[in-house]
Amino acid sequence: MKHHLLGLLPGEFASIFKERFSEPGYRASQVLDQFYKQRDPDWESLTSAPKGLRRELAEVFSIELPAIADKRVSADGTRKYLFRLVDGVKVESVLIPEEGRYTVCFSTQAGCALGCRFCATGRGGFKRNLAAYEMTGQVMAIERDLMVRVSNCVAMGQGEPLLNPEESARAFFIFNHKRCFGISSRRLTLSTAGIAPAVRELPGKKIPARLAVSLHSARQEVREKLMPIAARHPLPELKAALRHYTDLTNNRITFEYILLSGVNDSPADARALAGFARGLPAFVNLIPWNRVAGIDFEPPDERAVKAFAGRLGELGLEACVRKEKGSDIAAACGQLTQQCDTEYNIFQRPDGETW
Numbered sequence: 001m002k003h004h005l006l007g008l009l010p011g012e013f014a015s016i017f018k019e020r021f022s023e024p025g026y027r028a029s030q031v032l033d034q035f036y037k038q039r040d041p042d043w044e045s046l047t048s049a050p051k052g053l054r055r056e057l058a059e060v061f062s063i064e065l066p067a068i069a070d071k072r073v074s075a076d077g078t079r080k081y082l083f084r085l086v087d088g089v090k091v092e093s094v095l096i097p098e099e100g101r102y103t104v105c106f107s108t109q110a111g112c113a114l115g116c117r118f119c120a121t122g123r124g125g126f127k128r129n130l131a132a133y134e135m136t137g138q139v140m141a142i143e144r145d146l147m148v149r150v151s152n153c154v155a156m157g158q159g160e161p162l163l164n165p166e167e168s169a170r171a172f173f174i175f176n177h178k179r180c181f182g183i184s185s186r187r188l189t190l191s192t193a194g195i196a197p198a199v200r201e202l203p204g205k206k207i208p209a210r211l212a213v214s215l216h217s218a219r220q221e222v223r224e225k226l227m228p229i230a231a232r233h234p235l236p237e238l239k240a241a242l243r244h245y246t247d248l249t250n251n252r253i254t255f256e257y258i259l260l261s262g263v264n265d266s267p268a269d270a271r272a273l274a275g276f277a278r279g280l281p282a283f284v285n286l287i288p289w290n291r292v293a294g295i296d297f298e299p300p301d302e303r304a305v306k307a308f309a310g311r312l313g314e315l316g317l318e319a320c321v322r323k324e325k326g327s328d329i330a331a332a333c334g335q336l337t338q339q340c341d342t343e344y345n346i347f348q349r350p351d352g353e354t355w
């Protein structure tokens, strides 16, 4: 089986190159650097290597990108991509263009096993984990399609990254490496539904990404109803893991909170959320529910959303309401219900940075 260049760090590529080819090591650097400069998945374009070497490289390494099976463009410029992977499995990604930056929300698994009640992905079940090159490939394929450089990547598409931890971590290292995508760790975000034991392990892994946690309720009984995984990792266990993470990394975390009318938007819910966040360097992204056919929740009206955010502020917890993107092409959070049901949470931080 071929190694995929998009799943290798420069040192790994160099050592396989050294093992397989009797060429000087600088050739490996030239090939890798030209590949990431051009982002062209065609060996013939890698002219820094002689023709014969290009042919031999193509026998050992793949540079193929996921195929774009479909795409839709929103009136606000958001683009939703449907990718077909080599085995025919399909996943989706979303590109959000904003002033001076392009954010891609990529998938780490095909489908998802966690079955959150508000999420269309959860209804479709789990298909398989993605390899790191299939994650980085989503981003490069979008860059190729639009001829742009992506500035921010968020692992908030299909799947739970911490249930595919090795490959998800590898993708972040490749996004971050200055000889690969070269994206700052401040512009990379890993989002989890709250796999507490894996959160505890994050500081030791030094993954170059910020952490977001899909909380959606800080009341155990409500959270369990919305997110079955909460029964396995109850809130006290999750909080202890998050405290461990923030103590060791000094990183601020984001809580994602989808607002569902009459379910998690009461004053008691706001108090519970502020109580859960107490002692953690955190802020909250409030995401008013996007309707999905067949899923029986109601979004709160604008006044209720503002009231909830206001209550959090009074309780000393910083919060902002997520900017809606791509709802007209069903690319907004929880809206995708066709072949690749996905929840997309695109964050707008108070300082204007997109997560």
Ligand code: SF4
Residues within 6 Å of the ligand: 112, 113, 114, 115, 116, 119, 120, 121, 122, 157, 158, 159, 160, 193, 214, 343
């Ligand atoms: S919200 Fe995230 S973790 Fe939950 S089912 Fe959807 S994709 Fe999976």
